[in-house]
Amino acid sequence: MNLDARTIDEVRQRADLYDIVSERVVLKRSGKDFRGICPFHEGKSPSFSVNPTRNFYKCFSCGVGGDSVSFIMRLEKIAFTEAVLALARRYNIPVHSHSPEERAAYTRKLSREQQILEILEQAAQFYQHARQSPIGQVAREYLQRRGLSDETCQHFAIGYAPPGWNALTTHLLERKRYPAPLVEAAG
Ligand SMILES: [Zn+2]
Structure with missing residues (x-):
């Protein structure tokens, strides 16, 4: 119980x-x-x-x-x-226990949080990948001028947001196939 x-x-x-x-x-x-x-x-x-x-x-x-x-x-x-x-x-105190429904709702909530964390992780990887790809040339030059080595960038998970406001959303929704409401919830 x-x-x-x-x-x-x-x-x-x-x-x-x-x-x-x-x-x-x-x-x-x-x-x-x-x-x-x-x-x-x-x-x-x-x-x-x-x-x-x-x-x-x-x-x-x-x-x-x-x-x-x-x-x-x-x-x-x-x-x-x-x-x-x-x-x-x-002492005639009413006893409440967690019903199976309450437990199921709790498990659903937990797994949703896990999925959101996964999306955030994917987003970080996306930006890092962009920094290392041809499109991130301009970012790499900038970081080099600032004296940040490739290892440092790797270590601090420094990424590059490519031009266009929806590149990440497209990546998460179309390539990784995450449900839109979840991506939205992840911010
Ligand atoms: Zn004693």
Whole structure:
């Protein structure tokens, strides 16, 4: 099960750590915190501290610490998702998980981003290729005058935009056959 971030956030906000811990540990007030005997190690000193405002526990002897979800995980020896679900049940928090449709939409979005990156890469290659081809003679002469060697240009992926405003678009649409909306999205 893929828990939605909203569910996890709500559980973390609403699960009252003092409430949860005090069912298992006798807590006594100590300043702003509560102290008790740590349920996670053998010991008789009240080394276990609960900060109710920050919803955070810490044992000064064995070093464990965390929030209400982590307390339940340690105590019941269960996984993160199970602990969140147990707390959601206890506090009547609605559980949202990613539906198959949501996951599919997310995958589509990712692959679209990948395609756009690919188009940008193709565009960079196109300009570099133009610099090295006969049409880029004027650019190469200019770069030579500026003292930039061929290796430097290669290294920094310096390209040349040939005359005409649509050379790249034509290249991407007609030679590489990318769909027009995607090329547009890539800018
Ligand atoms: Zn401890």
